[in-house]
Amino acid sequence: MKFICLNSILFIAFGWFYLVYFIDRNELSRPKESLTYLNQEEDGxxxxxxxxxxxxxxxxxxxxxxxxxxxxxxxxxxxxxxxxxxxxxxxxxxxxxxxxxxxxxxxxxxxxxxxxxxxxxxxxxxxxxxxxxxxxxxxxxxxxxxxxxxxxxxxxxxxxxxxxxxxxxxxxxxxxxxxxxxxxxxxxxxxxxxxxxxxxxxxxxxxxxxxxxxxxxxxxxxxxxxxxxxxxxxxxxxxxxxxxxxxxxxxxxxxxxxxxxxxxxxxxxxxxxxxxxxxxxxxxxxxxxxxxxxxxxxxxxxxxxxxxxxxxxxxxxxxxxxxxxxxxxxxxxxxxxxxxxxxxxxxxxxxxxxxxxxxxxxxxxxxxxxxxxxxxxxxxxxxxxxxxxxxxVSSIPPGSKSALLYQQYCASCHKDDGMGVKGIFPSLQTSLIVVNNPKEFVKKILSGSNGPATINGVTYDTPMPSFAFLKDDELIDITTYVRSLGSNHAAPIKPELIKELRTTLNK
Ligand code: HEC
CATH class of the missing domain: 2.120.10.30 (TolB, C-terminal domain)
Incomplete structure (x- = not known):
């Protein structure tokens, strides 16, 4: 009797502490995803x-x-x-x-x-x-x-x-x-x-x-x-x-x-x-x-x-x-x-x-x-x-038109945040041309590349297709979006530049 009483008192005093600790620890050790479907059926x-x-x-x-x-x-x-x-x-x-x-x-x-x-x-x-x-x-x-x-x-x-x-x-x-x-x-x-x-x-x-x-x-x-x-x-x-x-x-x-x-x-x-x-x-x-x-x-x-x-x-x-x-x-x-x-x-x-x-x-x-x-x-x-x-369910919110265009045409390689995959797809956040060399930037998008290219000391031999089929206003949207990714802060590219490059590159 004494023992049970003591236990109850201890629980009332410290039990909630233990519970909070236990739930917290469980949250931390649980993988990010929900494992609810593992070995049990839910919604088919x-x-x-x-x-x-x-x-x-x-x-x-x-x-x-x-x-x-x-x-x-x-x-x-x-x-x-x-x-x-x-x-x-x-x-x-x-x-x-x-x-x-x-x-x-x-x-x-x-x-x-x-x-x-x-x-x-x-x-x-x-x-x-x-x-x-x-x-x-x-x-x-x-x-x-x-x-x-x-x-x-x-x-x-x-x-x-x-x-x-x-x-x-x-x-x-x-x-x-x-x-x-x-x-x-x-x-x-x-x-x-x-x-x-x-x-x-x-x-x-x-x-x-x-x-x-x-x-x-x-x-x-x-x-x-x-x-x-x-x-x-x-x-x-x-x-x-x-x-x-x-x-x-x-x-x-x-x-x-x-x-x-x-x-x-x-x-x-x-x-x-x-x-x-x-x-x-x-x-x-x-x-x-x-x-x-x-x-x-x-x-x-x-x-x-x-x-x-x-x-x-x-x-x-x-x-x-x-x-x-x-x-x-x-x-x-x-x-x-x-x-x-x-x-x-x-x-x-x-x-x-x-x-x-x-x-x-x-x-x-x-x-x-x-x-x-x-x-x-x-x-x-x-x-x-x-x-x-x-x-x-689709978890990608449509967002702005330019974000969607980037998502549809660029993110599969350069990733949602533009950081790419080192040695496979270069980062557009640390790129030397995206912000500082609009001409080369637009040229790359219009012409694509068969590689290899060395960017920031790393060699990339994966090809990039040409996106010349995109309309001028779509190219403006995409380049503006890329030029504002992460720490990139640059003004939109001028339509004249795109027109001029299309003519010189015949794209
Ligand atoms: C199929 C994969 C793929 C897709 C899709 C793709 N790229 Fe690329 N991109 C690459 C690879 C690989 C390179 C590196 C090779 C190179 O520059 O020649 C590259 C290079 C670049 C560079 C040069 C970076 C630098 O610092 O020199 C820019 C800018 C660029 N891509 C922009 C874009 C934009 C904008 C889109 C969407 C319209 C896009 N890419 C879509 C694969 C891709």
């Missing part, structure tokens, strides 16, 4: 895996496991119910740098009879960069018997890739590897969709006898999927403008680098007339950096039925692209989860109709607010209601 959302390192590709296996290919060269298999993950293969001959690394994985469409897994990744050989396509045999808990099917040129960017197997035939979407001629050259493997048997030979019904080329004229495909009825779709990164979704037909030219997005300019329509190029079924300017693409045919989430599901990096969202009955047109676009999970790289759909998203917040080009403590993550979506604001 559940985080089923965390602490991954840039899962480039996730695929639902016929063994009802999720197969995961991480950018650094790890292939593993995860039980979506328990989250238990088992590593099957760790590549040792891979070359990893910025976007180069393990870039594609596909499981055979009939794993029981043909237990094969196809992967492609960049390597360095005799001082050259190559993209290697390898077939592995899946055997219990490992992948073995690697058979190299192909090695093609690779580069410091634009290496694609996506792999898909349908009816025992392997499709490989290759990047142009920064070449401006390969995409239009039917004799080279880059900038193409290649179609092959599972031993790497050309099927007899390919368009050109003995050649793997199925379609060409591509820049850098980041998503590829067959619909239920067998139509092939791709998502592709444009340059400064025109990200695309294409519906792929056999032996057709998709126009890169001359035609970007829909053929509109005189140069584009002339090229289209001469080469019979195919326009995309959807294009985005400002760009969204599309990535993984999937097709949804289930009843479970009605809002997704007969749609292409596209995840985006720059756009940080899941986009639902409603198809018409023939699958030839995109009728509408709904954006979900904008900025909620950060950059999203790939997705897969289970036979139960659940959608799994894989984030890409630990990759080479991080965005503000990410990575969060448990990134990268795989997120299960089992319910989606377009009327639920929870699903559609």
């Amino acid at each position: 959302i559940k985080i089923i895996a965390s602490n991954l390192n840039v899962p480039l590709e996730i695929a639902w296996g016929q063994d009802n496991q999720i197969w995961i290919a991480e950018h650094g060269g790890l292939i593993s298999r995860m039980n979506p119910e328990t989250g238990n993950k088992q590593v099957l293969l760790e590549l040792t001959d891979i070359w990893v740098s910025r976007t180069a690394g393990l870039l594609g994985m596909a499981l055979h469409s009939d794993m029981k009879k043909f237990p094969y897994v196809f992967i492609c990744y960049t390597i360095q050989k005799d001082k050259k960069y190559l993209m290697r396509l390898v077939r592995y045999k899946s055997d219990k808990d490992t992948l073995n018997e690697p058979k190299i099917l192909m090695e093609i040129p690779a580069a410091n960017g634009h290496n694609g890739s996506r792999l898909v197997v349908r009816k025992g035939i392997l499709y490989w979407a290759t990047g142009d590897a920064l070449s401006l001629t390969d995409s239009q050259n039917p004799k080279t493997p880059n900038g193409k969709i290649l179609r092959m048997n599972i031993d790497g030979t050309a099927p007899s019904d390919n368009p050109m006898k003995g050649s793997l080329v199925w379609a060409w004229g591509f820049r850098n495909i980041q998503g590829m999927v067959f619909s239920e009825s067998g139509q092939l779709y791709t998502s592709e990164h444009g340059d400064a403008t025109d990200d695309e979704i294409n519906l792929i037909s056999k032996a057709r030219n998709y126009g890169w680098p001359t035609v970007q997005g829909f053929a509109e300019s005189v140069e584009e329509t002339t090229f289209k007339g001469l080469h019979n190029t195919v326009d995309p079924i959807k294009a985005w300017t400002p760009t969204i950096a599309p990535a993984g693409l999937d097709y949804y045919s289930y009843d479970k989430i009605p809002a997704l039925k007969n749609s292409l599901l596209l995840v985006t990096l720059k756009g940080k969202s899941l986009r639902v692209l409603k198809l018409d009955n023939e699958g030839k047109k995109i009728l509408g676009e709904q954006v979900y989860f904008e900025n909620k999970f950060g950059r999203i790289r790939d997705l897969c759909v289970s036979p139960a109709g659940d959608v799994y998203l894989a984030t890409s917040n630990r990759d080479w080009n991080p965005v503000s607010g990410f990575p969060q403590a448990s990134d990268d993550r795989i997120i299960k979506i089992s319910k989606l209601d377009p009327a639920n604001p929870h699903n559609i």
Whole structure:
């Protein structure tokens, strides 16, 4: 009795102290993000895996496991119910740098009879960069018997890739590897969709006898999927403008680098007339950096039925692209989860109709607010209601017109605050030209750059696209915004300067 009394007195005297301390400490030790979804479903959302390192590709296996290919060269298999993950293969001959690394994985469409897994990744050989396509045999808990099917040129960017197997035939979407001629050259493997048997030979019904080329004229495909009825779709990164979704037909030219997005300019329509190029079924300017693409045919989430599901990096969202009955047109676009999970790289759909998203917040080009403590993550979506604001939230306030333009055209590289990423994208806050040399500043925006450039003693070899397509008043808005970022304090650039530079640069 005495003891209880003493305890109560002590609690009344000091208990609140303890409680406040405990709550405070908990607040401090808690990661910035909300972990509410971890292992429990809320609003149809559940985080089923965390602490991954840039899962480039996730695929639902016929063994009802999720197969995961991480950018650094790890292939593993995860039980979506328990989250238990088992590593099957760790590549040792891979070359990893910025976007180069393990870039594609596909499981055979009939794993029981043909237990094969196809992967492609960049390597360095005799001082050259190559993209290697390898077939592995899946055997219990490992992948073995690697058979190299192909090695093609690779580069410091634009290496694609996506792999898909349908009816025992392997499709490989290759990047142009920064070449401006390969995409239009039917004799080279880059900038193409290649179609092959599972031993790497050309099927007899390919368009050109003995050649793997199925379609060409591509820049850098980041998503590829067959619909239920067998139509092939791709998502592709444009340059400064025109990200695309294409519906792929056999032996057709998709126009890169001359035609970007829909053929509109005189140069584009002339090229289209001469080469019979195919326009995309959807294009985005400002760009969204599309990535993984999937097709949804289930009843479970009605809002997704007969749609292409596209995840985006720059756009940080899941986009639902409603198809018409023939699958030839995109009728509408709904954006979900904008900025909620950060950059999203790939997705897969289970036979139960659940959608799994894989984030890409630990990759080479991080965005503000990410990575969060448990990134990268795989997120299960089992319910989606377009009327639920929870699903559609966008945390970027529209702000001023100039802030929005900067956000749409510059921030994906130079970042929201203009500080860039050291060694990859220079800071516009500490730039020597932004404030002091308006001519060079505008010139850079109009002409872009193929690098390398040395800025404040650091070398930048990433290209910057030309933004000459922006209107004069948009350029004034953007430059004024950049000239007021952080400690930059400079007057707006005069319209005459832009006009004069357009004439001298012919832009
Ligand atoms: C795809 C990435 C990318 C985008 C988008 C981009 N830039 Fe750049 N930018 C770069 C890279 C890489 C460099 C460094 C290479 C160089 O200067 O040649 C650079 C350099 C610059 C420089 C030169 C800095 C200095 O100190 O010399 C300026 C100014 C600049 N960018 C402004 C912009 C503006 C304004 C936009 C939006 C209209 C923009 N950039 C969009 C990648 C990008």
